Amino acid sequence: MKKSLFSMLILCLIGLQSVFAQSREVSGVVTSAEDGMSVPGVSVIVKGTTIGTSTDFDGKYSISVPADGKILVFSAVGMKKIEVAITSNVINMVMESESIGVDEVVVVAYGTKNKRALTGAVTSVGAEVLENQIAVSPISSIQGAAPGVNILTSGGQPGENPTIRIRGVGSVNASADPLIVVDGVVFSGNLNSISSSQIETINVLKDASASALYGSRASNGVILITTKGGKYVKKDATISINARAGVSNAAVDLYDYVGAEDYMKYSWEALRNGAITGGADAATAGQTATNSLITNLGYNPYDTANPVGADGEIVSGANLKYDSDWYDALSNDNAFYNEYDLSVNGSSDNVVYFINGNYLKQEGAIIESEFERYSGRINLKAKLRDWMEMGTNSSFSKSIQNYPNQSGNSYTSIMQWANSVANIYPIYQRDANGDLKYDSNNAKMYDYGNASG
Numbered sequence: 001m002k003k004s005l006f007s008m009l010i011l012c013l014i015g016l017q018s019v020f021a022q023s024r025e026v027s028g029v030v031t032s033a034e035d036g037m038s039v040p041g042v043s044v045i046v047k048g049t050t051i052g053t054s055t056d057f058d059g060k061y062s063i064s065v066p067a068d069g070k071i072l073v074f075s076a077v078g079m080k081k082i083e084v085a086i087t088s089n090v091i092n093m094v095m096e097s098e099s100i101g102v103d104e105v106v107v108v109a110y111g112t113k114n115k116r117a118l119t120g121a122v123t124s125v126g127a128e129v130l131e132n133q134i135a136v137s138p139i140s141s142i143q144g145a146a147p148g149v150n151i152l153t154s155g156g157q158p159g160e161n162p163t164i165r166i167r168g169v170g171s172v173n174a175s176a177d178p179l180i181v182v183d184g185v186v187f188s189g190n191l192n193s194i195s196s197s198q199i200e201t202i203n204v205l206k207d208a209s210a211s212a213l214y215g216s217r218a219s220n221g222v223i224l225i226t227t228k229g230g231k232y233v234k235k236d237a238t239i240s241i242n243a244r245a246g247v248s249n250a251a252v253d254l255y256d257y258v259g260a261e262d263y264m265k266y267s268w269e270a271l272r273n274g275a276i277t278g279g280a281d282a283a284t285a286g287q288t289a290t291n292s293l294i295t296n297l298g299y300n301p302y303d304t305a306n307p308v309g310a311d312g313e314i315v316s317g318a319n320l321k322y323d324s325d326w327y328d329a330l331s332n333d334n335a336f337y338n339e340y341d342l343s344v345n346g347s348s349d350n351v352v353y354f355i356n357g358n359y360l361k362q363e364g365a366i367i368e369s370e371f372e373r374y375s376g377r378i379n380l381k382a383k384l385r386d387w388m389e390m391g392t393n394s395s396f397s398k399s400i401q402n403y404p405n406q407s408g409n410s411y412t413s414i415m416q417w418a419n420s421v422a423n424i425y426p427i428y429q430r431d432a433n434g435d436l437k438y439d440s441n442n443a444k445m446y447d448y449g450n451a452s453g
Contacts, residue, residue, distance in 0.1 A: 321434025
């Protein structure tokens with residue numbers, strides 16, 4: 001009996017020894033690659049099993065690994081997932097932060113949120129979209145990229161602030177413009193003073209949640225502009241130089257204008273019809289229109305005193321001396337655009353910097369209309385202590401805008417003038433024979449409407 005109990009005890013000890021031989025204890029510390037600090041809450045799992053643990057407040061962990069366990073998997077929110085082979089009983093791990101795309105993290109009034117966690121209507125446009133757009137205003141770049149946002153540019157004047165409407169007009173009497181916030185500060189200047197190359201993201205808050213921080217000022221929506229910066233990781237300085245150039249033309253051709261010959265005929269016909277209405281017969285009315293045509297118009301583009309006969313046709317031998325094209329003279333068919341950009345950015349464990357200089361010049365569709373801008377930005381952050389950070393976002397901008405009137409129905413509007421003034425009225429002064437006049441410097445002289453001809 002004693003021998004049997006002894007044999008059973010020996011078998012139990014052998015079985016326990018076999019069990020302990022099938023697993024081993026693996027421990028270590030998990031730290032961050034950015035600052036070397038311990039990372040709590042990291043999940044540590046034996047791949048292919050349900051065996052796992054997590055790091056404590058000091059980043060330490062300990063896990064029992066079965067004999068067939070070959071790989072440990074380290075994962076945490078905001079950090080890259082790592083798989084490492086089990087080669088010893090002590091495995092220390094350094095984890096790197098994971099870059100989250102612009103479409104996944106959105107800047108909101110009170111900080112940032114993951115896009116999946118948002119309950120409000122938010123549209124985010126990143127630098128990759130802005131940099132591919134050729135537009136003076138960064139806001140114009142989001143046209144078509146942000147649903148519910150209408151960007152309206154009237155007049156075609158380069159450098160003009162666009163009209164922004166988010167989900168239509170929110171007020172009848174009050175302003176319908178959205179609130180603009182740049183790097184957390186309400187912005188009331190000209191948006192064209194900011195270069196698209198300086199912007200990291202543009203987020204558009206479109207519903208009532210936009211008023212969470214800004215109150216009634218955000219009743220028409222909020223546009224949050226975040227300029228470029230960086231993270232506290234070691235990164236060599238990057239220098240970027242970009243140059244763009246191009247020309248622009250009217251997308252839709254205007255209607256054909258009446259030429260000088262047809263205008264003279266139509267004017268004669270109007271005078272003849274007026275005489276007939278006054279009681280004259282057709283022959284008398286025709287001759288009256290011929291004799292009074294030049295007096296009524298004030299200018300004669302032909303080399304004949306009465307270029308239109310009593311029959312309403314151009315008389316034989318009359319030569320047209322000029323046929324002014326006012327639209328061609330006042331428009332810029334190939335408006336030139338050029339932009340030059342220089343950026344320097346980099347970072348270390350304690351400093352992040354972004355420096356940008358930009359020059360832009362854009363000509364308008366009307367002569368003498370143009371916009372020229374010089375702008376620069378310096379964004380700097382420094383981590384003085386683990387609990388202290390200092391930084392500055394500084395910018396400057398100088399804009400020069402030539403602004404000839406292009407809208408309205410007054411003759412001070414260039415487009416109204418080009419569409420209304422007939423071709424028989426010359427751009428430059430001409431003599432009685434229709435020949436150009438020159439000043440003492442042999443330069444053509446503009447006709448201001450009081451020259452004889």
